[in-house]
Amino acid sequence: MDGYLRLQRRMLLSTVCATALAVPITALWFDLPTAFSLLVGALAGLLYLRLLARSVTRFGVETKGVGKAQLLVPVVLVVAAARLPVLEILPAVLGFLLYKPALIVQAVLDT
Template structure:
Protein backbone atom coordinates (compact mmCIF):
# COMPACT_ATOMS: atom_id res chain seq x y z
CA UNK A 1 0.00 0.00 0.00
CA UNK A 2 2.91 2.34 0.61
CA UNK A 3 3.81 2.17 -3.09
CA UNK A 4 0.24 3.06 -4.00
CA UNK A 5 0.23 6.11 -1.71
CA UNK A 6 3.57 7.22 -3.11
CA UNK A 7 2.23 6.87 -6.66
CA UNK A 8 -0.91 8.76 -5.67
CA UNK A 9 1.11 11.66 -4.24
CA UNK A 10 3.32 11.80 -7.34
CA UNK A 11 0.30 11.74 -9.64
CA UNK A 12 -1.40 14.56 -7.75
CA UNK A 13 1.81 16.58 -7.76
CA UNK A 14 2.29 15.97 -11.50
CA UNK A 15 -1.28 17.12 -12.13
CA UNK A 16 -0.68 20.31 -10.15
CA UNK A 17 2.59 20.96 -12.00
CA UNK A 18 1.03 20.41 -15.43
CA UNK A 19 -1.78 22.77 -14.44
CA UNK A 20 0.63 25.40 -13.14
CA UNK A 21 2.52 25.33 -16.43
CA UNK A 22 -0.50 25.20 -18.72
CA UNK A 23 -2.75 27.86 -17.17
CA UNK A 24 -0.27 30.77 -17.56
CA UNK A 25 0.43 29.69 -21.15
CA UNK A 26 -3.30 29.73 -21.86
CA UNK A 27 -3.61 33.15 -20.17
CA UNK A 28 -0.82 34.58 -22.32
CA UNK A 29 -2.01 33.07 -25.61
CA UNK A 30 -5.76 33.61 -25.20
CA UNK A 31 -7.49 35.58 -22.44
CA UNK A 32 -7.86 35.60 -18.68
CA UNK A 33 -11.45 34.40 -19.03
CA UNK A 34 -10.35 31.28 -20.89
CA UNK A 35 -7.49 30.75 -18.41
CA UNK A 36 -9.97 31.02 -15.55
CA UNK A 37 -12.16 28.39 -17.14
CA UNK A 38 -9.06 26.23 -17.59
CA UNK A 39 -8.19 26.71 -13.91
CA UNK A 40 -11.68 25.69 -12.78
CA UNK A 41 -11.46 22.57 -14.94
CA UNK A 42 -7.98 21.77 -13.63
CA UNK A 43 -9.22 21.99 -10.04
CA UNK A 44 -12.12 19.69 -10.89
CA UNK A 45 -9.68 17.26 -12.54
CA UNK A 46 -7.52 17.28 -9.42
CA UNK A 47 -10.58 16.56 -7.28
CA UNK A 48 -11.58 13.76 -9.67
CA UNK A 49 -8.16 12.11 -9.44
CA UNK A 50 -8.21 12.41 -5.64
CA UNK A 51 -11.67 10.83 -5.38
CA UNK A 52 -10.69 8.08 -7.80
CA UNK A 53 -7.53 7.30 -5.82
CA UNK A 54 -9.50 7.22 -2.57
CA UNK A 55 -12.00 4.84 -4.17
CA UNK A 56 -9.19 2.56 -5.39
CA UNK A 57 -7.58 2.59 -1.93
CA UNK A 58 -10.83 1.33 -0.42
CA UNK A 59 -10.94 -1.74 -2.66
CA UNK A 60 -10.84 -4.97 -0.75
CA UNK A 61 -11.89 -8.54 -1.14
CA UNK A 62 -15.38 -7.75 0.17
CA UNK A 63 -16.08 -4.74 -2.08
CA UNK A 64 -17.99 -5.07 -5.33
CA UNK A 65 -15.99 -2.50 -7.25
CA UNK A 66 -15.21 1.15 -7.54
CA UNK A 67 -17.52 3.77 -6.11
CA UNK A 68 -19.35 5.98 -8.55
CA UNK A 69 -19.03 9.17 -6.48
CA UNK A 70 -16.13 10.50 -8.55
CA UNK A 71 -18.33 10.52 -11.66
CA UNK A 72 -20.35 13.40 -10.23
CA UNK A 73 -17.35 15.74 -10.68
CA UNK A 74 -17.28 15.81 -14.51
CA UNK A 75 -21.07 15.89 -14.65
CA UNK A 76 -21.27 18.90 -12.32
CA UNK A 77 -18.41 20.54 -14.19
CA UNK A 78 -20.12 20.31 -17.58
CA UNK A 79 -23.50 21.38 -16.19
CA UNK A 80 -21.88 24.27 -14.31
CA UNK A 81 -19.94 25.40 -17.36
CA UNK A 82 -23.08 25.26 -19.46
CA UNK A 83 -25.13 27.26 -16.93
CA UNK A 84 -22.57 29.84 -15.73
CA UNK A 85 -21.81 32.58 -18.24
CA UNK A 86 -18.35 33.15 -16.69
CA UNK A 87 -17.17 29.69 -17.72
CA UNK A 88 -16.49 28.54 -21.26
CA UNK A 89 -17.41 24.90 -21.75
CA UNK A 90 -14.52 23.75 -23.95
CA UNK A 91 -11.66 25.33 -21.94
CA UNK A 92 -13.25 24.10 -18.71
CA UNK A 93 -13.42 20.55 -20.01
CA UNK A 94 -9.89 20.73 -21.43
CA UNK A 95 -8.67 21.96 -18.06
CA UNK A 96 -10.38 18.97 -16.46
CA UNK A 97 -8.44 16.68 -18.79
CA UNK A 98 -5.06 18.04 -17.64
CA UNK A 99 -4.71 15.01 -15.38
CA UNK A 100 -4.23 12.89 -18.52
CA UNK A 101 -0.84 14.41 -19.50
CA UNK A 102 0.17 14.03 -15.86
CA UNK A 103 -0.64 10.31 -16.10
CA UNK A 104 1.43 10.01 -19.27
CA UNK A 105 4.36 11.90 -17.72
CA UNK A 106 4.15 9.72 -14.63
CA UNK A 107 4.34 6.60 -16.80
CA UNK A 108 7.28 7.95 -18.78
CA UNK A 109 9.23 8.86 -15.66
CA UNK A 110 8.52 5.48 -14.07
CA UNK A 111 9.81 3.55 -17.11
Protein backbone atom coordinates in the same frame (compact mmCIF):
# COMPACT_ATOMS: atom_id res chain seq x y z
CA MET B 1 0.64 0.24 -0.04
CA ASP B 2 3.39 2.76 0.61
CA GLY B 3 4.42 2.64 -3.06
CA TYR B 4 0.84 3.28 -4.15
CA LEU B 5 0.58 6.31 -1.87
CA ARG B 6 3.84 7.70 -3.29
CA LEU B 7 2.54 7.15 -6.82
CA GLN B 8 -0.71 8.85 -5.89
CA ARG B 9 1.16 11.90 -4.52
CA ARG B 10 3.36 12.06 -7.63
CA MET B 11 0.31 11.96 -9.90
CA LEU B 12 -1.39 14.74 -7.97
CA LEU B 13 1.81 16.80 -7.92
CA SER B 14 2.40 16.36 -11.65
CA THR B 15 -1.21 17.38 -12.30
CA VAL B 16 -0.71 20.51 -10.20
CA CYS B 17 2.50 21.25 -12.14
CA ALA B 18 0.72 20.79 -15.47
CA THR B 19 -2.00 23.15 -14.26
CA ALA B 20 0.53 25.69 -12.99
CA LEU B 21 2.15 25.64 -16.43
CA ALA B 22 -1.01 25.61 -18.55
CA VAL B 23 -3.02 28.36 -16.82
CA PRO B 24 -0.47 31.20 -17.20
CA ILE B 25 0.27 30.18 -20.80
CA THR B 26 -3.46 30.22 -21.52
CA ALA B 27 -3.81 33.63 -19.86
CA LEU B 28 -1.02 35.01 -22.04
CA TRP B 29 -2.08 33.31 -25.25
CA PHE B 30 -5.84 33.81 -24.95
CA ASP B 31 -7.53 35.83 -22.19
CA LEU B 32 -8.27 35.70 -18.48
CA PRO B 33 -11.80 34.19 -18.71
CA THR B 34 -10.41 31.32 -20.77
CA ALA B 35 -7.59 30.80 -18.27
CA PHE B 36 -10.10 30.91 -15.41
CA SER B 37 -12.23 28.26 -17.14
CA LEU B 38 -9.12 26.13 -17.62
CA LEU B 39 -8.23 26.54 -13.95
CA VAL B 40 -11.74 25.54 -12.81
CA GLY B 41 -11.59 22.49 -15.07
CA ALA B 42 -8.14 21.56 -13.78
CA LEU B 43 -9.33 21.82 -10.18
CA ALA B 44 -12.25 19.57 -11.08
CA GLY B 45 -9.75 17.15 -12.62
CA LEU B 46 -7.72 17.16 -9.40
CA LEU B 47 -10.86 16.48 -7.39
CA TYR B 48 -11.79 13.66 -9.78
CA LEU B 49 -8.33 12.12 -9.52
CA ARG B 50 -8.39 12.37 -5.72
CA LEU B 51 -11.84 10.78 -5.47
CA LEU B 52 -10.80 8.02 -7.85
CA ALA B 53 -7.62 7.33 -5.86
CA ARG B 54 -9.58 7.20 -2.62
CA SER B 55 -12.08 4.82 -4.18
CA VAL B 56 -9.29 2.57 -5.46
CA THR B 57 -7.62 2.61 -2.03
CA ARG B 58 -10.82 1.33 -0.41
CA PHE B 59 -11.36 -1.29 -3.13
CA GLY B 60 -11.11 -4.77 -1.72
CA VAL B 61 -10.73 -3.60 1.87
CA GLU B 62 -14.05 -1.91 2.56
CA THR B 63 -15.97 -2.40 -0.69
CA LYS B 64 -16.21 -4.85 -3.53
CA GLY B 65 -16.59 -2.20 -6.23
CA VAL B 66 -15.20 1.16 -7.22
CA GLY B 67 -17.38 4.10 -6.16
CA LYS B 68 -19.36 6.17 -8.60
CA ALA B 69 -19.12 9.53 -6.79
CA GLN B 70 -16.17 10.65 -8.90
CA LEU B 71 -18.31 10.37 -12.03
CA LEU B 72 -20.38 13.32 -10.84
CA VAL B 73 -17.39 15.66 -11.08
CA PRO B 74 -17.24 15.95 -14.91
CA VAL B 75 -21.03 16.08 -15.11
CA VAL B 76 -21.21 18.95 -12.62
CA LEU B 77 -18.36 20.70 -14.42
CA VAL B 78 -20.08 20.58 -17.82
CA VAL B 79 -23.44 21.62 -16.37
CA ALA B 80 -21.80 24.51 -14.49
CA ALA B 81 -19.91 25.61 -17.60
CA ALA B 82 -23.13 25.50 -19.61
CA ARG B 83 -25.12 27.48 -17.04
CA LEU B 84 -22.59 30.01 -15.75
CA PRO B 85 -21.65 32.74 -18.22
CA VAL B 86 -18.22 33.20 -16.61
CA LEU B 87 -17.14 29.64 -17.58
CA GLU B 88 -16.40 28.47 -21.09
CA ILE B 89 -17.12 24.81 -21.79
CA LEU B 90 -14.16 23.86 -24.00
CA PRO B 91 -11.39 25.31 -21.78
CA ALA B 92 -13.07 23.84 -18.69
CA VAL B 93 -13.17 20.37 -20.25
CA LEU B 94 -9.57 20.69 -21.47
CA GLY B 95 -8.56 21.77 -17.97
CA PHE B 96 -10.35 18.73 -16.56
CA LEU B 97 -8.34 16.52 -18.90
CA LEU B 98 -5.00 17.94 -17.73
CA TYR B 99 -4.66 15.03 -15.30
CA LYS B 100 -4.24 12.64 -18.23
CA PRO B 101 -0.87 13.97 -19.46
CA ALA B 102 0.32 13.83 -15.86
CA LEU B 103 -0.63 10.16 -15.71
CA ILE B 104 1.20 9.49 -18.98
CA VAL B 105 4.32 11.26 -17.68
CA GLN B 106 4.21 9.16 -14.50
CA ALA B 107 3.83 5.96 -16.53
CA VAL B 108 6.84 6.89 -18.68
CA LEU B 109 8.93 7.83 -15.64
CA ASP B 110 8.10 4.55 -13.88
CA THR B 111 9.37 2.43 -16.77
